[in-house]
Amino acid sequence: MSKPMPITEFMKMFPDDDACLEHLFKTRFGADHECTRCGETGKYKKLSKMPAYTCQCGEHIHPMVGTPFYRSHTPLQKWFYAMYLFTTTRHGVPAKELQRQLSVNYKTAWRMGHEIRKYLAIVDGDKPLSGHVEADETMVGGHRKGRKGRGALGKTLVLGMTERGGDVITRVIPDVTRATIEPHLIQNITAGSTVSTDEWHAYKKLAQRGYIHGSVNHSQDEWSRNGHHTNTIEGFWSLIKRSIKGTHVHVSKRHLAKYLGEFEFRWNLRKDPAAMFPVLLKHLST
Numbered sequence: 001m002s003k004p005m006p007i008t009e010f011m012k013m014f015p016d017d018d019a020c021l022e023h024l025f026k027t028r029f030g031a032d033h034e035c036t037r038c039g040e041t042g043k044y045k046k047l048s049k050m051p052a053y054t055c056q057c058g059e060h061i062h063p064m065v066g067t068p069f070y071r072s073h074t075p076l077q078k079w080f081y082a083m084y085l086f087t088t089t090r091h092g093v094p095a096k097e098l099q100r101q102l103s104v105n106y107k108t109a110w111r112m113g114h115e116i117r118k119y120l121a122i123v124d125g126d127k128p129l130s131g132h133v134e135a136d137e138t139m140v141g142g143h144r145k146g147r148k149g150r151g152a153l154g155k156t157l158v159l160g161m162t163e164r165g166g167d168v169i170t171r172v173i174p175d176v177t178r179a180t181i182e183p184h185l186i187q188n189i190t191a192g193s194t195v196s197t198d199e200w201h202a203y204k205k206l207a208q209r210g211y212i213h214g215s216v217n218h219s220q221d222e223w224s225r226n227g228h229h230t231n232t233i234e235g236f237w238s239l240i241k242r243s244i245k246g247t248h249v250h251v252s253k254r255h256l257a258k259y260l261g262e263f264e265f266r267w268n269l270r271k272d273p274a275a276m277f278p279v280l281l282k283h284l285s286t
């Protein structure tokens, strides 16, 4: 397994704001960018007093436009460092930690965290799953369990689908009915795939929907049947629950989807952690 970029390497690559801006310029426009005004290529130079590049003809390019860094008062290097932190931790970065490491106020740290999470979700995307897929729902977040018999206070229902050896896709769902769950499965799992679930009725008609469906009966203490089990998705659930509990204390329903996007990104690149930061930087090119 590859190791994440050491901090010394980060400092060498991005010693200051200008180095970060140059990286943005190169990845978004290319070092030999063709000027739309004069048609020359590779004639851009950094302006001394603005975070912008200018062509020999005077045409300007602002590399930050269209990124979360544009109009932000936080220096670009701090953004890069925040992204670096997000891609080199296993359980995520709480706002308090960003605040401390970046010397910004809490509100700024909190907003930066959410902007980066949004980016992680976009970069991760949702490629359709195929092969052998496991689907399951769970409850995430909230403060703590409600009193017995009163359900889980402030918790959010989440549907998860994961391809064995592949990616995971999650969705916040309002309820666990078939009408809610089935369309997500059909949209995200390629027809003909094998799907393993538990015996919840929402999954009962998957064979009729063109899947090879098998289930295990958890209420009967049955955990695997003919290769059908939901251990992979349950591994993902326990990872995000541990991460949220250990890192964020409380995640509201409103923001949970953003955290899920972050955890999907991390899970989907779990075999190559060193790629996380480069992948994120590269994506700034779109």
Ligand SMILES: [Zn+2]
Pocket: 035, 036, 037, 038, 039, 040, 043, 055, 056, 057, 058, 059
């Ligand atoms: Zn030009």
